[in-house]
Amino acid sequence: MSDDIIQRLPAISLQLNRIVPIFQIIFGTIGNILNILIFTRRSLRSNPCSIYFLASSINNLFVLYVATLTRLLSSGWKIDPSNSNIGLCKLRIFFVYSSTALIQWFMVLASIDRYLSSCQNARYRQISSLSTARKAIGLTILIIGLAHFHTFIWWSVDYIGAKTYCNIFIYDYEIAFQIFFLILTCAIPPILM
Template sequence: MNTVIYYLYEIGGPVLMVIGTVGCTINLIVFSQKSLRKNPCSIYFIAFDIANFFYIYSSLLALILSAGYNVNPSVYNLIICRLRLYASLLFDCLSAFYLILASIDRVFITTRNVRYAYKVVIIGTIFWFVFHSHALIFSDIIQIHYNYFLCYYQLGDYLSFIGYYSIIKEIITLLLLTICGLWSMANIRQTCCGVVVANPKSNSPKDRQFSFMLFINVIIHGLFSLVFVIFLIYQQITQNQVKSIEQQQIEVIIRNLCLFNASIPVCISCYTNLLVSKKFRNEAKKIRLCK
């Protein structure tokens, strides 16, 4: 099992990073085009991809180095340890937060004013930056056994808080994304069938394509996050049990596997957008041809 994780991160990790870096870059360039930037949903997608980019080069990179190359400065330096865990919590949350904002925008499309989208993104970002600052204080380097250390959250009440917080966050995110995604697709289906929906602003082809892109992103995020939610629930249920060194190591391996799995949606958003949206493909072609 250790060997599988080692090769997964040593070989698959860098490949995933390259795919994610290229994908996030293309997304940022396309959604920043004047023809798309006027739509508030595009602002949420830009914020989403910026968060994903930082997640790749903080959380995913740290995992690749530690699990795939046995390079883990966070177990030797407390400041690096705390920054790593803080960044992991923050950018994972921000990525989901921006996706939720985009989902709500697709359902209601309450305003065409992109300034409103900027304000929501800025205020929300500041809030989550401050909210997760506890990780900068209550993270520590823990000795699992002789000559084996782990950068993790402080044991006891704080670890319980992180466990419950992570489970609640993931479940609420999945519920909100599922509800908004289904609602948005129902609106599109009504529009395609000639039914007048409550908000006529959502009838434009561009809005429908934004909705399709978002819906696919929501499905992928939900599927890949579900495994991690199950593992978090198991961890929380068994946290007070006395575990052998072997069991603890197995749980670390499973956790790393779940984290790799959860990183996949962050890296493939661009490619699903290319598959489902003609407008996105056309804008990407223009960029490739330097038009």
């Protein structure tokens, strides 16, 4: 019985890779478009925290169509131009990882803004402004982009057997990259929230 399940796991995985991302894209698109419509309302445009959530919703749409859609095509349907084109490989990896990191960091900015706006000290409350929000969003995008620039250097397209793949082919960098991603995206943002 267990051998039968083990043999069927690849087929189950393939079906999940074909079905689940479609729902993620559909419902994610609807949810993020609704968020954008809400956060661009006149009453919320003057709230700095709304600007962070607006930036996050726009970034989430980008993640849906760059990361989730390309993964659906790659894992579910075996369509992946980034496996044969080094430029697409590097661009896809850069945008997938940097935009995924931005999701967390925009929430950190919103949390910091909420803290500043509720402080008893008037100086801290003054920091919470639309101007600060716009600058913080731009600076965060710049820093995250620069922090992920190394993907242009170390990711490549190469043969594994008879097929080409977009991957890291240097083991030491692969370990360093996983640690970097874990710290930058998974460890630091929750601590700062």
